[in-house]
Amino acid sequence: MQIETRFTPDYIFESSWEVCNKVGGIYTVLSTRANSLQKIHKDQIFFIGPDIWKDNESPWFKADDSMFAEWRDYAFKSQNLEIRAGRWDVPGEPIVFLVKFEQFLSRQNELYARMWQDYGVDSIAAYGDYHESTMFAYATGMLIENFYRFHHLESFNVIAHFNEWMLGAGALYIKKYVPKIATMFTTHATSIGRSIAGNNLPLYGHLHEYNGDQMARELNMAAKHSIEKKAALNVDCFTTVSDITAEECAQLLQRRPDVITPNGFEKDFIPKGSKYTSKHKNARKTLLEVAEKTLGHPVHRDALLVGISGRYEYKNKGIDLFIDSLRHLKAMKELTRDVIGFIMVPAWIKGPRKDLQLRLNNLPVDESLNKTGIVDCPFVTHELMDPHHDNVINHIKHAGLCNEPNDRVKIIFVPSYLNGDDGIFNLDYYDLLIGLDMSVFPSYYEPWGYTPHESVAFSIPTITTTLSGFGVWAKKKGDRKPGLNDGVEVIYRNDDNYTEVYEEIASIIYDYTLKSAEQISILKKSAAELSNKADWAHFIKYYREAYGKALHNSYIRLSKPYKLSSE
Template sequence: MQIEAKLTPDYLFETSWEVCNKVGGIYTVLSTRANTLQQLYKDRVLFIGPDLQGDKNPWFIEEPDLYKSWREHARVNRGLKVRAGRWDVPGNPVVLLVQFEPFLQWKNNIYAQMWTDFGVDSLSAYGDYHESTVFAYTAGMIIESFYRFHHLETENVIAHFNEWMTGAGALYIKKHVPKVATIFTTHATSMGRSIAGNNLPLYTHLEAYDGDQMASTLNMVAKHSIEKKAALNVDCLTTVSDITARECVQFLGRQPDVVTPNGFEKGFIPTGKAYDEARARARHTLLNVAEKALGHPVDRDALLVGTSGRYEYKNKGIDLFIDSMKRLQSMKGIEREVIAFIMVPAWIKGPREALQKALAEGVEIASGQTTISGEKTVAGTEVIAEAIAPSDKETRPRAETAFSFTTHELVEPWNDAVTKHIQRQGFSYAPGSRVKILFVPSYLNGDDGIFNLPYYDLLIGFDLSLFPSYYEPWGYTPHESVAFSIPTITTSLSGFGVWAEQQDKGKSPFHNGVEIIHRNDENYAEAVEAIASVIRDFSLKSATQVTTIKRKAAKLSDQADWAHFIAHYQEAYRKALHNSFLRLSRPYTGNVR
């Protein structure tokens, strides 16, 4: 007699380096999905993250009595130090923060055991591999301890691990608690990101790449190895887009069981009058900073274009952004002034003092020369010859500048890829020039010293966003833009772009608030031309046309919220449990090596 299994989780553990640790896009994935998961599995969802900031963690609300008896048991019997509490995000899910550092002393033993059990090659490990892997291993121990202390043998339990950093946890669970169903999500394969980041053609030759061989070539053996072994040994492999699914097949040797696109939680976005007020405040701030940095007035109706994200110069398309703006500057028919903001955090000393002073006093910075090229200075320049290393002073021009198209002072502006590219393009910053770029190399967390507004509070003030990525497994930045009713331009190499294009069905530009630029390994110049043309055409649209596009952008984002996309995760949970039942019903044949 067949018994239909209940394919829903009773307990769900989700582990990531970015739980209560805001590093990148995975933080957004987990923190915005938490509310929907809480609604489905109230307090049966337990997020596990690294305890890196102690009592100063701004995203963690500690509850000393939560699971107190188990935590004491884990400490006494396994040496596990865990703080329990809530994640300070919508839904306030339960969080367990792990103090993994004491186990670093045994990392070589852990690596040896992973090699014996699964064939994970950690011999050439370096950098963040050590902390990430030991954290993940410790997280596996915590799940095992919780499982046994609370006698969950009769429950459906799932352990979900995100990205290569937590692969060791998935392998630990398979070995020590085989009844727990496992999921491994790769948000971007380590080899795909590395190949793209090393300026190698990823897409043209994808099917020809051998992942193991390329890992050796690019010094990525350890990270690739643990990612691949985790992918091959879990009950369910997921990834965030069809683009990354191709990478999984080629580099990890497994077709993902489910594609789980990233949703977004829109509940915090203002609406109605509050939206209009927030947009007006953001726009005033952006224009004010632009005027003070440039040293001359900026049109009140200037088209404000922005890009943001991690400082991945090629992968995020920052190079294409700059070249497209340069092409736009030379185009005919540009009637509106265009101010383009590149908002990617870099190595900075702090806010530019002259700009900060001008903003505080409400005065303009005196203008210098108006072209950035070679030894020439720019509007609002400050001489920083004294900041040059003594050995370099003889070889560098004495007119070295602080690059006043930046809002914050870079530690080594002459070595920064963005500033060098802007200089090389020779942008004109004269008052009559219609297109100008400002580089914002600071984290926008509300206290950067120049804008003093969080990123979302600035995003709402833009007219258009541009994310011309070369490597973008999903692409939260364009996704966030449409959620804020900001029309966006992205590429066919972005997971979100592919999804949006599927919704568009080949209709007119910005039909759903998103314009997709076709991009591949060979058409860089064509992409530059296409982006510049799209921005020029957008700048000529009437207020009524723009309002219509903004409404369509918001409508598209409604289809990409977690209320819709959580179904893909529920499918992954069902498959993980189903596959674990099948695995346990068969004779044990060993691990996949």
């Protein structure tokens, strides 16, 4: 792909709520892509994140008080912008600015009125995280403008890139106040598409019948949808992460993305050789030990360890399907090897189970310490705040997966963030993922799908679906053989074939239990080979294309009479 020199950026500002703030998949997108961008635009790309750190410092931020000190002092005195500068503690260590935004909350109604007048953004029904996100986006826009003017960047090609609806107000701010800056906006998942799917409405078969504005009002998503749509319609380059989401954007936001920017992965931190073997053994030992202490009886050392992880989106992530596939597998009488399914999905918890902590340390246990885990159906590692209304708990019980000693199929629910100090595993997610034999991510709504992507990068064969962006990509690039025989299986899924999908998953898991160590070794290599085609070395070109289009479109825009658009 050839990009004209005049359409190559000199400076890039990229902002997200997840810069130095590990919340979900967007953190992985930005933090792993940073290294590739640093190689191309060394210290001329600036990431901007929210300064929400009060009692504790962000573990991913390395402050440098001397960096841009004169400008930051000017920004504070001139516009009351409190900005900290430093490096993001990820490969490439890009420059990062953390900005406070609480000082603008008292002016939110004034700013909402201005966005309505300028662009038709409807914030009247805003609630919850809309306010903080939008004020952060506003502060981000001010930061970019202030930096741009202080450093006299008018003669340079400058791009401001905003991620997700949370930063929509920043994109609109830049278009209004610094129109010479080329703007980009990326939706990683449309807010209304995710909401339609999460509310058990059929998204795919009826997509072209939905009106985004109408559905947003019905599902109480009007403000988020409005700012996302107006940002998409007003930027110089609009992008999303997969063909699936592009169709959503075209229908629900009424603009087809200019470029598809699939999510790559930086694999430099994945252990190799003897280090991989050592970490795999340690993770497997930990998973088996926790399973045994949670269940209250011994488990076979050769048990097949299967996992699902991600956000607690019960239907969208296919957690319901995972549970039903294990239920179906349990009914297969010919199963000759134990299977332990791990649901590693953060939920609302009080903390680690005290009785389980004692068991793991081989200490005597007072059974009155915990009545939710070891009695009746033992399968939870942490104490939930409201276990009686938890979807996973209720579905597991309904499925009859009560982990009896003689059951071939067992299930363990890990409702905690796995960040190394959860009190039970005390390992981070990647250090546990490496111990699994296979993973299952049967998503219903998954614009990209980092969890199956990460899985194959760690040489863990995975199952996903055609409703996942990664699944669609893998179907084109690597899923050539039936089952997991090439390291990945992409199952066809639609609005109506739920039963067929969980039956197929159960069948694939069953087949995997029959494979020899040599066969499994081949599958693991195949999985890793597929992931090699989906790293940032291959995917960064799409961002370079998007930068080029943003600058090209901004040149065209600037050659015309300027006007705001609320269409």
